[in-house]
Amino acid sequence: MYRDLGRAVSPGLEVKAVQLPGRGWRLREAPVRDLGPLAEQVAEAIVPFADRPFLLFGHSMGAWLGLLVARGLERRGVEPVALLASGRQAPALGCTEPELAGLSDDAFVDEVQRRYGGIPQLIREDHDLLALLLPALRADIEALERYRHTPQPKLRCPIIALGGTDDPVVPVESLAGWAEETCGSFEIATFPGRHFYFQDNPGLLARLVEQRFEMAACELAR
Numbered sequence: 001m002y003r004d005l006g007r008a009v010s011p012g013l014e015v016k017a018v019q020l021p022g023r024g025w026r027l028r029e030a031p032v033r034d035l036g037p038l039a040e041q042v043a044e045a046i047v048p049f050a051d052r053p054f055l056l057f058g059h060s061m062g063a064w065l066g067l068l069v070a071r072g073l074e075r076r077g078v079e080p081v082a083l084l085a086s087g088r089q090a091p092a093l094g095c096t097e098p099e100l101a102g103l104s105d106d107a108f109v110d111e112v113q114r115r116y117g118g119i120p121q122l123i124r125e126d127h128d129l130l131a132l133l134l135p136a137l138r139a140d141i142e143a144l145e146r147y148r149h150t151p152q153p154k155l156r157c158p159i160i161a162l163g164g165t166d167d168p169v170v171p172v173e174s175l176a177g178w179a180e181e182t183c184g185s186f187e188i189a190t191f192p193g194r195h196f197y198f199q200d201n202p203g204l205l206a207r208l209v210e211q212r213f214e215m216a217a218c219e220l221a222r
Helices: 003-008 035-049 061-075 105-116 121-125 127-146 172-181 202-221
Strands: 056-059 083-086 159-164 186-191
Touching: 003 202, 035 061, 035 127, 056 061, 061 083, 061 127, 083 202, 105 127, 121 127, 159 172, 159 202, 172 186, 186 202
Parallel strands: 056 083, 083 159, 159 186
Antiparallel strands: none
C-alpha cells in the first residue's frame, strides 16, 4: 500500500513502513490485539531512526495507533514533525460502527469490505490466502473495538487529520475532535475518494507530506 507513496515523495524523503506482527515478513508471529502494547513496540522500533526529522502517518487503525506511538516517543524525548492521522474519527468518539469481532469469517469479510473496501477481489476469491490474512485483520479490528480513549497529556507536535470526502465510515466532521489531542497546531485536510483515498492518487498525499517538512525546516531556521 505504501510503495506508491514512497515513489511519489521527493528524493530527499524516505517512506519507512511499519511491519506489524502477523503480516508480511512477520507472518509467523502472533498478531497483537491491544493498541497499547503494540504502540510501545512501534515507538521502540522508531527511536533508532529518529536522528533526523520525521513525521508519523497512520491510516485507519493506524491513526489511533499513531497517536499512542507519538505519545510514547514524546515520553522518550523524541518529537515527530507532525502526526498525520488519516481515515479514522477522533479517538474520543470511540468506535461508531457495530462490533465485528463475533461475526463468522464470511460475514466478517463481507462487512469489512462494505465499510472499508480494502480487500482486493483476488484475495477474497483465494480462500487459502484469505485464511492467512484473516488472523491479523481480526486482531486489528479487535484492537480497535477494545480501545478505550482516556485523557492523557496532549502531544506537543502538530496533528493533521486527513480523510476522504466520500468515506462512508469516517465522515469529515468526525475529524475535528483530533484537535483535542495536541497543544500544537491542528488542521484538517481532505482528498477526493473513499476510505483508501490515497491509493488512487498518492501524489496528493506526498505533496502534503513535503509541505509539512518544508514548514518544519522554516521553523527551525528562525
